[in-house]
Amino acid sequence: MKQITRRNFFLAIVILASCAGYIWLRIQHSTWIHSPRSFGDTPDYFRVASEPLFSSSFWMADRAPIIPLFVKLLHQDTELIFRTQLWFSIFVWIVLALSFALALQTFYLRPAAFITVLGFSLTQDIIIWDPLILSDSIALSLLALFLSACIWLIKAWSFHAVFAFTLSASLLALVRDPYAYLLLMAGIAALVLIFVTRHRGRVVLASGILLLLFLVSNSLATAGGRWYVPFLMTVGLRILPNSEYLEYFRNQGMPVSDALMERAGKPIHFDDLAALKDPRLEEFRDWARSNGRRVYIRFLWRFKADVFQQPLQDLEFIFNPDIYYYAATGFRPIITNPRLDELLYPTRFGILTVLAANLLAAALVFPAIHYRQLLWIVPLMLILFSYPQAVLVWNADANDLARHSIYHNIELRLGVWMLIFFVLDFLFVRYKSVWIGKIR
Secondary structure (H helix, E strand, C coil), rough: HHHHHHHHHHHHHHHHHHHHHHEEEEEEHCCCCCCCCCCCCHHHHHHHCCCCCCCCCCCCCCCCCHHHHHHHHHCCCEEEEEEHHHHHHHHHHHHHHHHHHHCCCCCCCCHHHHHHHHHCCHHHHHHHCCCEEECCHHHHHHHHHHHHHHHHHHCCCCHHHHHHHHHHHHHHHHHHHHHHHHHHHHHHHHHHHHHHCCCCHHHHHHHHHHHHHHHHHHHHHHHHHCCCCHHHHHHHHHCCCCHHHHHHHHHHCCCHHHHHCCCCCCCCCCCHHHHHHHHHHHHHHHHHHHHHHHHHHHHHHCCCCCCHHHHHHHHHHHHHHHHHHHHHCCCCCCCCCHHHHHHCCCCCCCHHHHHHHHHHHHHCCCCCCCCCCCCHHHHHHHHHHHHHHHHHHHCCCCCCHHHHHHHHHHHHHHHHHHHHHHHHHHHHHHHHHHHHHHHH
């Protein structure tokens, strides 16, 4: 008992010291930022935030509701938004690091796991978003919160754990539409656990919650027409320049005119938003609003080989995107040692990292099921769902692929770290007596 107390005391000291250093680094880094930075989407969030809270124009708008709600609660004060995003990020990553570390059975792995997760959250692709008035900082923080809730739910099923899981999943589904598809995939995949656990009712409940949240999010997105602008962007950048795709849409009733062909290869914001404003395109826009979504879904099925293979042609871009363009004035990396940064968040060998991670995860699916390692399902999903999410991002909106790709990149690399620690923990616990015997 005395030995356990000493160990816990040592772990508490490591955690407290790490938290103190982590918070100091994040706060110190924030002082380098000259001012919060806005982008093209920022006015849209402020516009929706100005709508009455309990109105359909707020909840069924062209933006997912969580960020406008966040902006509304902070009175559209950009400096306050920046500080709140920063502190929320600090809080949830400490929570995730603690949840993950305490989920391990091997005591000596806990401090390393805690420090690794905190170190991971100091990398550029995570901290760069805090001073930006966009959805990304809050969205990544909610992802970390959701992963913490998943670990809690698997480790200790209880009413409070289910509540935390449901709340965090709800926030995640309503902050970014692609997250709803992540929950859909997770909800379907989680049903596999029915075959490896006696608590089948729990699995069905958790899966049902995720699937229901997908339906809610998808319904709000459809009602708000959040597909419309990305569809116009995709038509301009992908459909019009491709004669085979264009012919398919023409056969589906899309009015093709000289004015529309002028938009070929051009983003929607070119020529003073002509795709949205040019009166010559009114017939096309009427068709798009009435039939665009339905026809595009059919198109994805008709050209399903292209849908899944085209992202493979640009793996380096979608799995190692350069997002430094978004950096606010004064931004600089916290981790300045390139070797440490590459270790925590590998980017130099982006394609090889992706392939190795997916092969590792695929190879560990059967052992996870065979040995009933339920916690492994969290990192396995993060890794194995990375390419399906890349396919979704690639086909959902042809614009701003770098920023939209950052999520599955973070999930994949974080998943690798979590999986490594879970596997090491399993091996140490399983063969502990053998190793101790050899040492003696």
